[in-house]
Amino acid sequence: MGSFSDKLHEAEGELAGFFRGAFREGEKLLQDLSNLAEMVKKEIAAWIARPEVLRMLLEDLQRLRPNLVVGQKAFVTKYADVLEVLKANGNFTVASIYADKMRRTSGDFILGMEDTPQYRREAGILHAAIHPDDFARIREFDRESTEAIITQALPQGRMDVAGGLFRQVPARLVSRYFGVPGPDEPTQMRWMRTIFWEIFLNFSNDPQVAQAAEQSSAEMKAYLGSWIMARKALMAQGRAPDDFLTRLLALQAQPETRLDDEGVGRNVGGVVVGAVDTTCTAASQALDELLKRPDQLEGARQAALAGNDALFSAYVFEALRFHPLNPLLLRHCEKDYTLAAGTPRQALIPAGSEVFAMTLGGMMDPEVFPHPEEFRTDRPYESYIIFGYGQHRCFGEPINRVQVPALLKSVVALKGLRRAPGEEGQIHYDGPFPDRLVVEFDGR
Ligand code: HEM
Structure with a gap:
């Protein structure tokens, strides 16, 4: 699994021993837990790859110190408190976390904005460009594309589902449905991955990651500028495809839904950079969790x-609860805030703190997910916080509620589906992104 895995194994032993020791040896060692924040941020890719360790730590925290505040770091681990943080968006803000990196890459975008008039206007326009009958169209597109890739792999009886299917199909959806094919597929996929990595996962500000994203952003901006002009020409001739880009440009006709061309470019760019590797990661990690559980895989x-489809989706989202895309959402605390006021978990979070809203912890909270270690398909979909919560809850959720199960369905239905032997049959990560996972099968 390469160097990220090695780093994780080091971090795992070091941190787990240290953490348990901290609780044994007393209060003063709790101070050192601020290291946890730094380790999670520095090694986020490794933590994403192996959520078991984080789950174990979160379970301890929930029992012993559910809201752990050390200096200007706060770890929030219970479901109700994670939701409280995400709901109190006037106090727990995002701009200082995302906005600079967005400005330097894809451009200003809703996820980096507080609940301002600009946020509401742009979020409203983006929603207006998604139509209710799109979801059936997306499901069909995903089904056909997935089946075609599987048909090609049938003679070999094996395929790389992460790199060869779960990344390819969303990339093609970005071309066809969002209207941004890029100059070619590898370039488009490189843009999506490098920019997403920098904005959302480069917590340690690795300069190589930043540089790759800046290069991709310059290319994508230039491309989008001319692509928008070309699309307008097609629209004038009545030959434009009906996709997300054409719809945003058509919405320019009314003042209330008009974004200028620069606004269309940064919004389309912002949406598509979050549309490929997110989906690929979710599909790969959900399949990996099912492969770990033969009974559930068979179910x-x-x-x-x-x-x-309803039951199949329940399997997929329950699998993702064990290994979601984001184990945490970061927020900045604007003013002193008493969290979980009046409960035994009450904690004062000082102004200026960095707040780790541990969504993975929330989804392991026995008060909301009884017997959280059990894989169950009867949990209400509404309780999952895989797609976040509150103002910034994922714009792509309705698409991915359809797309992630659609990507997995034909794969899971294959006869004798199993991991390839050895390392190939485990997820291989490119930084934080599943890049390769080889499975074998006996036929359709
Ligand atoms: C399975 C795949 C995906 C997962 C698990 C996921 C997860 C999330 C999460 C957790 C957030 C909240 C971030 C925060 O509060 O800090 C979010 C926000 C967002 N996601 Fe996704 N996402 C996925 C796919 C997508 C796709 C395909 C799109 C685009 C079509 C997308 C667009 C967005 C946008 C625009 C926001 C910000 C919304 C706002 O600020 O109002 N996501 N996503």
Whole structure:
């Protein structure tokens, strides 16, 4: 699994021993837990790859110190408190976390904005460009594209699902549905990955990651400028495809939904950079969790074969609870805030703190997810916080509620689906992104 895994193994032993020791040896060692914040940020890629360690630590924290505040770092681990942080968006803000990096890459974008008039206007316009009948269209596109890739792999009886399917199909959806194919598929995929990595996962400000993203952003901006002009020409001739880009440009006709061309470019750019590796990661990690559990894999396969989409989706989202895309959401605390006021968990978070809202912890909270260690398909979808919560809850959620199960369904339905032997059959990460996961099968 390369160097990230090695780093994780080091971090794992060091941190787990240290953490348990801290609780044994007493209060003063809790101070050192601020290291946890730095380690999580520095090694985020490794933590994403192996959530078991973080789950174990979160379980301890929930029992012993559910809201741990050390200096200007706050770890929030219970479901109710994670939601309280994400709901109190006037106090727990995002701009200082995302906005600078967005400005330097894809441009100003809603996820880097507080609940301002500009946020509401732009979020409203983006939602207006998604139509209710799109979801059926997306499901069909994903089904066809997935089936075509599987058909090609049938003679070999094996395929790389992460790099060869779960990344390819969302990239093609970005071309066809969002209207941004890029000059070619590898370039488009490179842009999506490098820019996303920098904005959302380069917590340690690795200069190589920043540089790759800046290069990609310069290329993408130039491309989008001329692509928008070309699209307008097609629209004038009545030959434009009906996609997200054409719709945003059509919305320019009314003043209330008009974004200028620069605004269309940064919004389309902002949406598509979050649309490929997110989906690929979710699909790869959900499949990996199912492969770890033969009974659940068989249950999901039966649901897929019976065409029971609701049950199949329940398998997928429960699998993601164990290994979500984001184990945490970061926020900045503007003013002193008493969290969980009046409960035994009450904690004062000082102004200026960095707040780790541990969504992974929330989804392991026994008060909301009884017997959290059990894989169950009867948990209400609404309780999952895989797609975040509150003002910034994922814009792509309705798409991915359809897309992630659609990507997995034909794969899980394959006869004798199993991991390839050895390392190939484990997820190989490129930094924080699943890049390769080889499975074998006996046929359709
Ligand atoms: C399975 C794949 C995905 C997962 C798990 C996911 C998860 C998330 C999460 C957790 C957030 C909240 C971030 C925060 O509060 O700090 C978020 C926000 C967002 N996501 Fe996704 N995402 C996925 C795919 C997508 C896709 C495909 C798109 C685009 C079509 C997208 C667009 C966005 C946008 C625009 C926001 C910001 C919304 C706002 O600020 O109002 N995401 N996503």
